[in-house]
Amino acid sequence: MKKMINSLLFALLASTSIASFAAGGNVHLDKAPIDLRNAESLQRGAQTFVNYCLSCHGAVAMRYNRLTDIGLTEDQIKNNLMFTTDKVGNPMKVAMDAKDGKTWFGATPPDLSLIARSRGSDWLYTYLRTFYRDDTRPTGWNNLVFDKVGMPHVLWELQGEQILETKKEGGHDVQKLKLVKPGLLTRGTDSGGFDNSEYDLRVADLVNYMTYMSEPAQVKREQIGYAVVLFLLFILVPLTYLLKKEYWKDIH
Template sequence: MKLLKKLIAVLALAPALTLASEATFPLDQAPDRTRDLSSLQNGAKLFVNYCLNCHSASAMRYNRLKDIGLTEEQIQNNLLFTSEKVGDLMTVSLSPKDAKTWFGAVPPDLSVIARAKASGEGSGADWLYTYLRTFYKDDTRPTGWNNLVFPNVGMPHAMWELQGVRNVKFVDEKDPHDASKVVPKFSGFEQVKPGTMTALDFDNATADLVSYLEWMGEPAQNTRKRLGVIVLLFLGVFLLLAWRLNASYWKEVK
């Protein structure tokens, strides 16, 4: 019985110990542009051009982009491939078998990726914003790229032409858990080849893309929040009226 209790305690602590032992890269706070229609439109364009080649968004239809101010004609002319229709789901033609052969794993569906990546370290938007901006050249990897947030990731740097090519610099530091060991610590990037965007422009473009991914996870979120405020205001007024009505009623009873 004692052995069983010890086993249960170890199993309960195992996930926490595992998370504590992982070295996580600090996340940058993502700008919230989910209410900025121009940013969402730019994010949708980036998503279609750079993400939708491998990643699907099977819970999203192209015509839902009308919610961010795009007309059906704009969607048809700028965001659709030849054979697709405005009412189609955002799927890809890449087969799972080919994806696994090329990348080692099937690229995940991005419909709710901003929610899926939320953790105690930060929101899903923070994770995506930092992840998309911390790719670096690594010739030891099959794709030629690596990432600080997701080490040894199978995904290549899809937007490298915009950001350019960068190497990463590490310095050795003493392991806080074992003074006899050293661990590499990130100390900065070295720009090897410039991109078509400046660093600031790329950060802004990434913020637009991440805001779109966050919006796509729940297109009605801004409406929901707005209705929530209206309902709370209504309940507040109703509570005030009920309180005064109750006071008036008991005044007559007395």
């Protein structure tokens, strides 16, 4: 009995710590606009993933030819997305050597095949938008969601540079990010601030693709599920009812 109670307590503590870690502590996670049926968004996300992520991270559970499921032809895949292999049936392997990654970043960059399932789409969406300059870090970057992150901000040219400011609000210290240098997808506004909408859309497409990549069969599985439910409701149930009436007609 005591052993069982200890096991339950351990499982509870483990699940609590994992949930807290996945949520990024006290940082609010923005809702990721996930739409796995938006083929154009998935295609843009795949392009961003290959151009900015695949040089350091791999996705060995995902093969290039699975991209035909989101509306790309094999020729489009070969001409626009395949930089680390010459066979469309190969997995999305990282271009960088694992030993070099560990030397440069202190740890081997993780495979991203299932990152959306382990971290969550909201976590990824917030994480990729909350990098800020930090001269105390080896890479010069830190992250509001993942403190002391070892990964540099690979999308900084698109977003620009943010800094972390601490302000007093209601008698409490509140940390906020401020964009101080615009990027290719952020532009100035009349108020002197910056508009991040284009960058947010690019990140949304990237996270949408990473969510799709973590479970490519999800949309088809849901479609099959809907078909099965419709079959049960409109074919099997009426047939069962008619069979029941035919079977019991002589008894009643």
